[in-house]
Each structure stands twice: as structure tokens, then as C-alpha cells.
Amino acid sequence: MYNLLRNALFLLSPETSHEFSMDSLGALNRLKMSGLIAAKNVDEPCEFLGLKLKNPVGLAAGLDKNGDYIDALDALGFGYVEVGTVTPLPQRGNDKPRLFRLPEKKSIINRMGFNNKGIDHLVEQVKNRKSKGVVGINIGKNKNTPAELAVNDYLICLEKAYEVADYITINLSSPNTPGLRDLQFGEPLNQLLGQLKDKQVQLDNQTGLYRPILVKIAPDMEAFDIEQVAKAFVKYGIDGAITTNTTIKRDAVQGLKHCDEMGGLSGAVLLDDSNTALRVFKETVGDKMPIIGVGGITKGEDAISKIKNGADVVQIYSGFIYEGPKLISDCVNALRTLK
Template sequence: MLYSLARPLLFSLAPERAHEVSLSLLNKAHKLGISQQKITAKPVTCMGIEFPNPVGLAAGLDKNGAYIDALAGLGFGFVEIGTITPRPQAGNPKPRIFRLPEAKAIINRMGFNNDGVDQLIENVKAAKFKGILGINIGKNADTPVEDATSDYLICLEKVYNYASYVTVNISSPNTKNLRSLQSGHALTELLETLKKRQLELAEQHQHYVPLVLKVAPDLTQLDIKFIASQLLQFKIDGLIVTNTTLSRDGVENLAHADEAGGLSGAPVFEKSTACLSAFAKYLNKKVALIGVGGILAGEQAVAKQQAGADLVQIYTGFIYSGPDLIKDCVEAMTVV
């Protein structure tokens, strides 16, 4: 596709600038009707939703839901936007994205930069897309972690009627203490409160919107077992495995490898897939699993599926390979 020609030019720009330019160009191409990609239908029913194919876009690329139509036109089976917070915030100081092309990896420390949940809703309302839309929610950086549940509740209540499913992001390494919500009483309180509110909202709107948790790959087996038990106890609908890693395995001595932030791309594949496999064992098909982390070719999407994923998502592989990766993954995956 044209992306192979455009990539060298985009990679000559600073990563965050390239991100902005790419989305702007994609939006223009979409409006001209020259970016659409036809993907063979491979319907998958998951969380009570029929997905046209099992390959989705992970959260983070379109934080504010400003490019939903353009991204959906590339053939994704579903698009996840966010992470969004109750109030707008600038995120961490720039530069905050670093490419490691030798490893097909990226390090980012964006810090939930976004325009706030109200603006995201306006963008969703303006989009023409009628497909499967996930909305990923988080907490503001200046909200104390002990009060995090209130931020998640605000976002859940506001996005509920606009989302096909809602993802609770407690796994970004770039918001101080956020990952502490993955353990102990903090996780129990969060899931119990959000599940209760989800059921109330389902009754209020006469429409059930699945609740999904997103976790980090930097978990011990005890962590995984505990999180799995909480998912089952509170009947959480899905789990996204995984976010970025704090590990630098596989990128040692590369330029930018010592930058703070989460590492994504090829080096996280094995760690995230092992995490997925462990969760699959404990959850025993009672919670939908979405595999993400290091998918750069169809064979890796298949490996996620074999490890227990019902669906997969791509992000860094999409940056390196472009829209062809979507087709490659869909064609490689089997639908049972």
C-alpha cells in the first residue's frame, strides 16, 4: 500500500509529530475516499457482540475519538479510543515518544494526554461509524490514587451510552501509582463499584454495555491468579492482555532504550503472550480475552489466538507495517 512509501518520510519526523501528521493525512484520504480497505468478513461473537472480524485497533492511537471514521475505514473489526479522563490534561512533558526501529518497538510516556471525556463524547456523536467502538477510561493525574474510583465512575457514566464496550485502564506505567490498582483491596473496590454501576446503567438505559479490564504484562503468577479471581467474582466481561512493559529485555544498548515509559512492539510479544496464556488457564473461557502486544504479522495474531485470545488488537505493529497488517492478521486467524 501507499504506507510503505510514506513511512520513511513519516519516520523522518519526530514521533509525536509523525503521529499527528499521519492521522491528519489519513483523515484527508478518508474524505477523498482513497483510504478504504476491504477486509474479508470473519464474524466473531464475543461479550454478546458480533464483531465483523477479530482484529481491532488498540487504545492510544486516537485518544480523543477525533479520527474514528478514518481509522474504521481501514478494515478494523473494532476500534478502541482513549484513554480518556474526566478532565482535559496535557500529559507528560515532551519529548515523550521514542522509536526503536531496530527492535520494531516504541517507548512512550504520554501520560493520558487528552481533551477530556466531554469532548470525546462530542467527537463520537459527530462520527458516522456504526461499528464496534470501545472507549478506554482512566483517571486524571492529579486525582489521588485512593480516589481513582470516582474518576472511573464519572467516565463510565458519561460514555456508557456511546460505547460498544468500556475498558478500564489501570495498567499504564505513565500515571503515578496507577498500576497499584491492579492488586489487593484497591482492585476489589474498583471492580465491585464499577460492576454495580454498570448494572444500574444497563437497567437505566435498557442496554447492557460490557465492562473490560486492561492489565500490564509485568505481573507475577500470583498477581495473575488474584486478578483472575476478581474478574470471575465480579463477572467482568472481558480482559485486555496487555499494556506496555517496564522491562527493557530485547532492547538493551539500543538508542532511547533507557528512556522512561512503557515499551511496546516486538520485544513485548513473548511476555504479553505468556501473560495471556496464564489468564486463559485461570479464566477457563468465562471471561473474554483480547490479546495485544507485539503483533507485527499474522502469525503473531494466530499465536495470541492459540494462547486463548478471542480477539486481538494492534498498535505498534500498525505504526511499523501500516494497514496491510490488518488484512494479514484477519486472513491468518481462524474463526471457530
């Protein structure tokens, strides 16, 4: 059924198709008919960072940037849902077109640029959701905030998201906000992590709630840099990591239509590089920090490869666009075989 639907949706431009699909999912859920397309047999409870997930296959950030579709996505069978990236102020993102399909390789290039309605809107949506599933909030900086003030944007979002989120992800790895990835290195990284940790301790004391902070990294760093980043996460007591975001490399899609579009590449072609980054990260942190593995999962065995390279649970995005909710059950079933 999803294949038929996908063929029709792929006749539309990627962004129109995205908007139409999300609205349709929302409507289907309000009519209590999500079961028609939801993943089947995905009840596989597990624990991650003390959170009780319905299964180990989550939705990665970026599909529901504003938290407008949490209940509908939960009803499709995801084990947990990450919303955002959200910024302190609403912003339009980059000019369209900014989303491109590379269907021959089940891949996507995007340069959305954190288009979102702002943290206040997202917090309301998370508060008002009906579903009981785990929801992570992924936060970033506004495009117009200068690099030296970036920390403030993260602190604003952390404070506003803290009570309603089950976990909070610090996105340092989108290639579509100028200067963002520089925050993954050296002193800017130390400053950021130190201040986030202090804020978490303060908010924990104020609210009596401990919300884990995860940081999401890029797949494009050299092994040495990944090791430095991993050591910094441990040093500052970051609770977990998400490896990885999209890549700026294009080797795997040379010659394909849209291959030279600027932005981040995701989907099947990302799997190997993403897994390499995951492995290096895991070898550095050992058992000190749990990891969400994301990047390039388009079939069940890819989810297994994430766990074998050191992830505790996984997320999907591009694969979900190409395969639909069945990819959730394929991954859950594949991961069952590891037990």
C-alpha cells in the same frame, strides 16, 4: 505504498509524524479515498461479547485518544476500534519528547501520560461518528486525582461513556500515570471492581442497555498476581479482559538507542511476555471470560499465537505503525487458517 510513506514519516519526530498521519487519514477519509491504503479483503464477521465485529483484528487504545479519527480508522479495515484512554478532565500529558521509536526491533517506548481532551469531547466524537463499526471507550484517571479517589474518576467516565460506547475498558495498566498500576492489586482492586459493577447494574437498569466492561492489565505481574487479578475479575462479574498493556522491562532492547527512556515498551519485543501473561490469565479464568489479546503483534503468525494462548480476538498498535494497514489483512488471513 505504506513502506514509502513510512520512510518519509519516520524522518519526522514520532509525535509530529503521528499528528500528521492522523490528520492525513482524516482528510483521505473525508475525500472518500481511504480505499487507496485500506486493508484489503478483511471482511470476516465474528462475535465478541455479543458485539458484531467486522473482523477479529481491532485497533488498541492510545492511537486515537480523543475519538477524533474513528471514521477514518474504521475505513482502514479494523474489525473494531478502541478509543482513549480518556480522563474526566482534559490534561496535557507529560512533557515532550515522550514518544520514541526503536525501529531495529519494531518497537516503541511511550510516556504520553494520558494526554487527552477529556471525556465530554470524546463522547461527542463517538456520538457524531458516521461509521457503524464497534467502538470501545478506554477510561482512566486524571494525573492530579489522588489514588484514594481514583474510583471516582472511573465512575465519572463510565457514566458519561455508557450509552455511546459498545464496550468500556478500564485501564489499570498504563505505566505513565503514577500509582495507576497499584489499582491492580488487593483491596484497591476489589473496591474498584465492586463499585464499577454496581454502577454498571445501575446504568443498565436506567437505560435498558447492557454495556460490557473489560479491564486491561499489565504484562509485568508475577504469575501469582495475574491469577489473583483474574479471580477477582470473575468474582466481581467483569465481562472481559484485555491482556496486555506495555511493559516497563527493557531486557529485550538493551543497547538500542532510546532503550533507557522511561515509559512503556510495546511492539515486537513485547510478544513473549504479553503472551505469557495472557496464558496465565486464560488458565485461571477458563471459559468464564472472553479475552482481547494485544501486545507485540507485527505479523499474521503473532495474531495466531494470541489465539493459541487463549485470546478470542486481537488488537494491534505498534505493529500497525511499522507495517500499516496491511498488518490488518495479514492478521485476518492468518486467523482464517485456524477455522
